[in-house]
Amino acid sequence: QVQLVESGGDLVQPGGSLSLSCAASRIIFSMYTMGWYRQAPGKQRELVARISSDGSTNYADSAKGRFTISRDNAKNTVYLQMNSLKSEDTAVYYCNAQRLVNYWGQGTQVTVSS
Numbered sequence: 001q002v003q004l005v006e007s008g009g010d011l012v013q014p015g016g017s018l019s020l021s022c023a024a025s026r027i028i029f030s031m032y033t034m035g036w037y038r039q040a041p042g043k044q045r046e047l048v049a050r051i052s053s054d055g056s057t058n059y060a061d062s063a064k065g066r067f068t069i070s071r072d073n074a075k076n077t078v079y080l081q082m083n084s085l086k087s088e089d090t091a092v093y094y095c096n097a098q099r100l101v102n103y104w105g106q107g108t109q110v111t112v113s114s
Contacts, residue, residue, distance in 0.1 A: 002026045002103045004095045009108030012085055016112070020080040022095030022105055027076075033098045034071055034078040038091035038110075045094065049080060062088075085112045 008020040020036065035050035049059045049069035057069055068081040078095065090112050095105035 002097070004097055004103055004105035006093065006095045006105045006108040009093060009110045011111045011113065013114050014085060014087055014112055016085050017081070017083045018085060018110060020082070020093055020095075020108060020110075022078045024076045024078070024095075024097055024103075027097055027099075027103070029071075029076040029097075030073040031099055034069075035096040035098065036069060036078070036080045037094045037096055038089075039094070039107075040088075040091040043091075048093070050096075051078065082110075085110075087112050 003025045004022055006022045010018060012018050031053055033050060033052045036048040037045050038048050039045040047060055048063050049067055051057045051069045051071050066084045071078045091110060092107040093110050094107045097103040
């Protein structure tokens, strides 16, 4: 079955940087819109950033100017570079693949704390 495997979550200090990766298998990766979502405790899951099959991107307002989403179709991998991290970025980050259906990864924990 389809697998999305996230990696890169960690504990980082405020102002620091982190890079997340999501490796996909068993999908025609290049045809999918790939996204990163996050869910903080007690809150709903929300979109962080998304990149379509043609490479166009969109970001949540909270991510603009700090986060960058990119994809490598040859490696079936989507990335999220996060800079200037804040405590409010603390959440479980989920990878999403969307075309006609949605697929989700298991999530990776990002904790921003001093």
